[in-house]
Amino acid sequence: MSFVTRGFGGRRGVEAPPGRVPPGQYATSDFPVLSAGPTPRVELDEWRLTITDTRGAEVSWSWDELQALDSESPKVDIHCVTKWTKLDTSWQGVSLDTLLADVDLIGARYVLAHSYGGYSTNLPLPDLTGGKAWIAHSYEGRPLAPEHGGPARLLVPHLYFWKSAKWVNRLVLLESDRPGFWESYGYHNYGDPWREQRYTGD
Amino acid sequence: MAGAAIHGRLTWLVAEVVGLVEETPRARSLILNCPGWAGHRPGQHIDVRLTAADGYQAQRSYSIATPADGERVTITVERVENGEVSSYLIDEARVGDRFELRGPIGGYFVWEPGRGQPLFLVAGGSGIVPLMAMIRARLLTGSEEVRCVVSARSLEDVIYREELQRAAARRDGIAVTTTLTRSHPEGWPGPSRRVDREMLGELGWPPSERPLTFVCGPTGFVESVASALVGLGHEPERIRTERFGPTGG
Numbered sequence: 216m217s218f219v220t221r222g223f224g225g226r227r228g229v230e231a232p233p234g235r236v237p238p239g240q241y242a243t244s245d246f247p248v249l250s251a252g253p254t255p256r257v258e259l260d261e262w263r264l265t266i267t268d269t270r271g272a273e274v275s276w277s278w279d280e281l282q283a284l285d286s287e288s289p290k291v292d293i294h295c296v297t298k299w300t301k302l303d304t305s306w307q308g309v310s311l312d313t314l315l316a317d318v319d320l321i322g323a324r325y326v327l328a329h330s331y332g333g334y335s336t337n338l339p340l341p342d343l344t345g346g347k348a349w350i351a352h353s354y355e356g357r358p359l360a361p362e363h364g365g366p367a368r369l370l371v372p373h374l375y376f377w378k379s380a381k382w383v384n385r386l387v388l389l390e391s392d393r394p395g396f397w398e399s400y401g402y403h404n405y406g407d408p409w410r411e412q413r414y415t416g417d
Numbered sequence: 418m419a420g421a422a423i424h425g426r427l428t429w430l431v432a433e434v435v436g437l438v439e440e441t442p443r444a445r446s447l448i449l450n451c452p453g454w455a456g457h458r459p460g461q462h463i464d465v466r467l468t469a470a471d472g473y474q475a476q477r478s479y480s481i482a483t484p485a486d487g488e489r490v491t492i493t494v495e496r497v498e499n500g501e502v503s504s505y506l507i508d509e510a511r512v513g514d515r516f517e518l519r520g521p522i523g524g525y526f527v528w529e530p531g532r533g534q535p536l537f538l539v540a541g542g543s544g545i546v547p548l549m550a551m552i553r554a555r556l557l558t559g560s561e562e563v564r565c566v567v568s569a570r571s572l573e574d575v576i577y578r579e580e581l582q583r584a585a586a587r588r589d590g591i592a593v594t595t596t597l598t599r600s601h602p603e604g605w606p607g608p609s610r611r612v613d614r615e616m617l618g619e620l621g622w623p624p625s626e627r628p629l630t631f632v633c634g635p636t637g638f639v640e641s642v643a644s645a646l647v648g649l650g651h652e653p654e655r656i657r658t659e660r661f662g663p664t665g666g
Contacts (some may be wrong), residue, residue: 219429220516222509223467225475225501239466239476246661248636251525253643253653298476333654362640400524401427412524413464416426 231302235292237408240300247299250361251396253333254364255361261365264350266314266386267402269322275312279364281350289349291372293379294408306370308351311343323388325332327395328369331382336395337404338371340379340388347373350383375406422427427464429517430454432490434510444495444543445507446482451518456485459550460631463492463520467502477502480547480633480659481521484554490518493576495543525609526631526659527574530559534629537621537644538565539612541634545576547659548633552584552591561589564628566620568638570599570611594620612638614645626649635658 231242238344276284288307294300326343329335342348351370352359359365364381371378377397398404403412411417436448462480477500479492497503510516528536528551536546536555545567555563569575575595585593596608596616608616622628630651632642639660646656 218468218515219470220467220505221514222511223469223475223505223516225467225469225473239474241475248640250658252645252658252662253656254640255653298479362636392632396525401522414427 230244231300235293235302236300237294238411239413240294240298240408243299245299246301246304246363247295247297249295249297249377250362251334252405255330257361257366257382257384259366262384264367264384265385266318266388268319268388269390270319272319274314274317279299280392281309281352283365284313285348286352289370289372291370293372293376296375296377296402296406298317298415300408304372305355306349306351306352307356308367308370309350311348311350312346314350315344316404318388320388322390325389325390325392327381327387327393328380329385329387330380331360331384334380334382336369336378336380337393337398338374339392339405342371342374343386347371375403375408377402378406418613420487424629427519427522428453429519432518433515434512434594435489437510437512441495441574443507443574444491444493444560444576446491446549447506447510447586449490449492449518451488451490454488454490456520457481457490458524458527458529459484459554460547461521461523461550462547463490463518464522465492465502465506466517466519467505468517475502478522480550482546482553484548484550493543493549495576499510506651526633526653526657527651528554528629530555530557530561532629533561535562535564535622535626537628537630538563539568539617539621539630539632540566541568541612541638541642542570542574543576544632544634544638544659544661546633547579548631549577551631552581555591556584556587560590565591565593566612567595568598568634569595571597572602572605592620612645614641617642617645618649621649624652627652627655630656631659632656634661636660 229242259278262278349370352367369380369383430453432449432451435450438446465542466476482493483491494506
């Protein structure tokens with residue numbers, strides 16, 4: 216039982232359907248921005264996405280090559296560790312299943328995602344497959360804005376949103392897990408919002 | 418970029434309000450006594466959790482305004498429109514009230530005296546709060562040269578105004594410039610426009626000095642300041658940002 220705070224009734228914010236807002240989160244209609252440093256500016260003709268397999272072999276896509284792949288339009292709820300949840304966000308992007316079909320997955324169990332600007336985050340490989348993750352390049356019908364991770368970001372909506380690396384440019388497949396940026400600063404290694412895995416030990 | 422800031426589990430602690438400071442018409446500091454608090458570094462924040470009698474809970478994050486001081490933790494909270502937690506902390510909380518918190522959280526937007534390099538701090542509105550923890554730490558034990566630009570809507574909206582003036586008046590290496598973006602008193606000697614590239618070039622360090630820069634404020638402010646700093650030739654890796662949207666609660 217938690218400690219009751221005198222005088223606090225709660226306003227309960229934006230109305231949300233039951234079962235959609237994880238514990239400790241609140242629904243918002245805004246789209247706040249959080250990043251550790253300046254927003255990198257990446258020209259589309261210089262943009263590349265590279266996936267490195269466990270033997271170091273690389274598969275890489277230019278912007279035009281990414282656009283030529285089948286794209287999907289997921290409508291998902293997103294959950295930021297800073298407590299906001301945004302329901303029914305519409306994205307367009309390429310499923311990781313599509314991209315990984317061209318990659319040798321032998322020995323791969325984890326992924327370290329890297330971004331323009333130096334950010335990184337780690338995930339188990341199964342969290343990127345089976346229709347759960349995308350390289351998203353559009354948001355609400357428009358090209359993804361730089362402050363929200365454009366030209367393209369990882370979209371893994373079932374985990375806290377820091378796992379959805381903005382400005383993603385490289386996925387390194389690994390045999391063993393390696394912490395990314397926030398995971399090295401005390402944030403949870405996995406980050407399941409429904410189990411409220413915000414920080415180490417949660 | 419190594420260095421785990423949090424070791425082991427962050428447990429919820431019960432903190433008691435032991436002091437209140439009305440900083441501006443829209444911002445208030447709460448001085449908390451928090452048994453079990455293990456200390457923190459300037460720039461870190463806490464999670465606050467409020468629980469209503471019927472079990473409903475709300476959590477929000479707040480920057481710590483002071484350097485480590487035993488079990489004492491001070492936060493400064495700005496009113497957010499319809500913010501259920503900020504309005505409780507500003508309008509309702511009294512000395513003797515208790516609520517839960519846990520932390521410290523964050524290990525990147527952190528500065529401690531002893532790093533040697535010059536420091537550049539750029540604050541928009543209540544973005545001054547974590548930067549004030551750095552200034553206060555510098556006043557206590559540091560010797561680094563600090564330049565600070567504070568942007569506020571009007572003079573009465575400048576949080577810690579007198580303390581910032583006193584810090585600058587010591588003339589021992591801390592320079593503070595305040596810019597007022599919406600209204601300013603007659604004869605205001607400082608700038609009265611949004612922080613722009615020219616202002617940052619004039620009031621900051623040249624990139625050749627390799628300052629460490631911390632920028633905190635609303636999203637649009639941080640976006641524009643960080644981009645301008647990169648445009649002036651500062652290394653992006655030496656610019657650390659913390660942003661808050663209008664939904665900080």
